[in-house]
Amino acid sequence: MIVDDEQPAIELLEKYVSMLPNLEVVATSYSAIEASEILKKESVDLLFLDIQMPLLTGLDFLKNSKNLPKVILTTAYREYAIEGYDLDIVDYLLKPISFERFFKAVQRYYQNSDRKNIISESVPERNHIYVNVNKKNHKVNFDSILYIESLKDYIRIHTSTKSLVVRMNIGSILQELPGSQFVRVHRSYIVSKNKITAYTSTDIEIGTIEIPIGQTYKEIVEDLCRS
Structure with a gap:
């Protein structure tokens, strides 16, 4: 509808x-x-x-x-x-x-549903995104992203080699990321699924970095980590 x-x-x-x-x-x-x-x-x-x-x-x-x-x-x-x-x-x-x-x-x-995905057509997913920092467009490969944190009207993208502060909100960047690779775990955090090294009931670890799990995202995280 x-x-x-x-x-x-x-x-x-x-x-x-x-x-x-x-x-x-x-x-x-x-x-x-x-x-x-x-x-x-x-x-x-x-x-x-x-x-x-x-x-x-x-x-x-x-x-x-x-x-x-x-x-x-x-x-x-x-x-x-x-x-x-x-x-x-x-x-x-x-x-x-x-x-x-x-x-x-x-x-x-x-x-995200119980229905089997039976769409036969395919649109190739991008493997990168360009973000604007200080009037320069920076290419960021999805595979290099560890996690993304919200800074009100900005976000900080943490990669394996650098971090970039971008004027964009966390909901907007989530739209640009492949759902197969990234998940939102908190109002202020998105993480790369493949970069998760450990988790508890309250936080996710990416190496030595601890990221809190929001109360409304606990079930999503538990399902993800069990799969």
């Missing part, structure tokens, strides 16, 4: 859904209030939900609704990312949405 108060945004997501063989749009809506009524009648597995809508925002709808399907938020406003992830969403898509980013979000939905 797609919920957005702008018709072009709905049409774009409908187009993307039509390009994947195992997704189907069962309903669309221009408001969260209308969507609430539709969800009582339709069987929906995945909800693409816009944040900025009249009368009731997507975030308010999330906070005040029970038994919702899995949710992928869509918005033109980057600053809502952290609050969205705290509401246990699958992913956060920043408009304008590319097909590659849409595909990655759908893949994350399959990875």
Whole structure:
């Protein structure tokens, strides 16, 4: 189901859904209030939900609704990312949405659900990201990243050779990282799964570095470390 108060945004997501063989749009809506009524009648597995809508925002709808399907938020406003992830969403898509980013979000939905991922098409994952530091774009290979910490409006990316302070929030950088390699373990920390050397009920170790596990992330970390 797609919920957005702008018709072009709905049409774009409908187009993307039509390009994947195992997704189907069962309903669309221009408001969260209308969507609430539709969800009582339709069987929906995945909800693409816009944040900025009249009368009731997507975030308010999330906070005040029970038994919702899995949710992928869509918005033109980057600053809502952290609050969205705290509401246990699958992913956060920043408009304008590319097909590659849409595909990655759908893949994350399959990875985080009991459904078998049967999407046959593939979009190669990047193995790096470019970040801007002091007006210079630095290439950072995903394999070199140890962990990332939040510094309010900035993040610090710790790699095996250096650390970079970037003007970006932690929710936004999480969108750019492959879910197969990275996991958020705390409101302020993302870690590389392959770099974890030990863990307890309260923290994760990467070599000699101890990173706290947030209360709301404990189950995710325990599942990850058991696998």
